[in-house]
Amino acid sequence: MEGTVLVTGAMGTVGHEVIKQLAVRDGKVRAGVHSIIRGENLKRLPNVEVAEIDFKNPDSLHAAFTHIEKVFLLTPFTPDQVEMAKVLVDEAKRAGVKHxxxxxxxxxxxEPGIQLGRWHREAEEYIKQSGIAYTFLRPTSFMQNIVHYHANSIREEGKFYSSLGDAKVSYIDVRDIASVAVEALKGDGHEGKTYDLTSDEALTYKEIAMILSQVTGKEIEYVDLPEDTVRQAMLSQGAPEWQTNCIQELNEMYKAGYGGVTTDTVKQITGSEPHTFREFAQDYQESFK
Ligand SMILES: NC(=O)c1ccc[n+]([C@@H]2O[C@H](COP(=O)([O-])OP(=O)(O)OC[C@H]3O[C@@H](n4cnc5c(N)ncnc54)[C@H](OP(=O)(O)O)[C@@H]3O)[C@@H](O)[C@H]2O)c1
Incomplete structure (x- = not known):
């Protein structure tokens, strides 16, 4: 019988999609949630059981890792993400996790890359050195970010603000990342592989505003601001300095043209075309109205 798959960050943007897609496949799934109360609804999905995990507390991991064969391992966007990843990998090794x-x-x-990439590289290296079979999923920025970061101002003012200029980015729908994750967990031959994941089109924020306007039927405008204005706005809204630095670095990388690369990996692994931004906008249009 197939072993249980543990999904970390199961209430988060990607983890929740992975759980939903794994639930309809054969085999048991254990949703690793930060708060058992918030994770209560996941129990309604078929084949899903729930375990509370605090990445910062190794003692909380033992029960969650018992009888686990494979792990979908994500850590949040925080400066201590590498330490969290190391704690999880150590526990996976102790529990005899295979992938x-x-x-x-x-x-x-x-090389030298940006801070965000360096944190992930360190976590990847640690996983490699653990001797556990691995698959690394390296997506570009999520389409769902536009809901999380810009839906409020789009709903209230019909505008969203950033400092990306005319940078083209091949944003990916997290549903496609989850589909690749599920194939990597359930299918054969993904051990030792690294997958760069993108949609098949690179768009500017102006083009995104145009698609959102067409799909929602309301005028939506992208307003480009100087980098420092965006940075000050983030700080005044309570964002920590490390986070504004990371976002600024990422924006600079995109403005230098590094965000427009596309790959056909989603299609190769899942057999389906990745979602276009227009399809994403249709599915999430209520968030912007
Ligand atoms: N956003 C992008 O465009 C993008 C692009 C490429 C890669 N990534 C990578 O994607 C990862 C984040 O994925 P995501 O966006 O799905 O994350 P997310 O939505 O922020 O979710 C993170 C999850 O981790 C849980 N969590 C946080 N701290 C925890 C702790 N101490 N113990 C246990 N659980 C904890 C959170 O639970 P609570 O909410 O209950 O705390 C939440 O369910 C990061 O590594 C980021 O670098 C993001």
Missing amino acids: IVRLSVMGADA
């Missing part, structure tokens, strides 16, 4: 599918980021191998 880790790790959510990383596009450009994690770039």
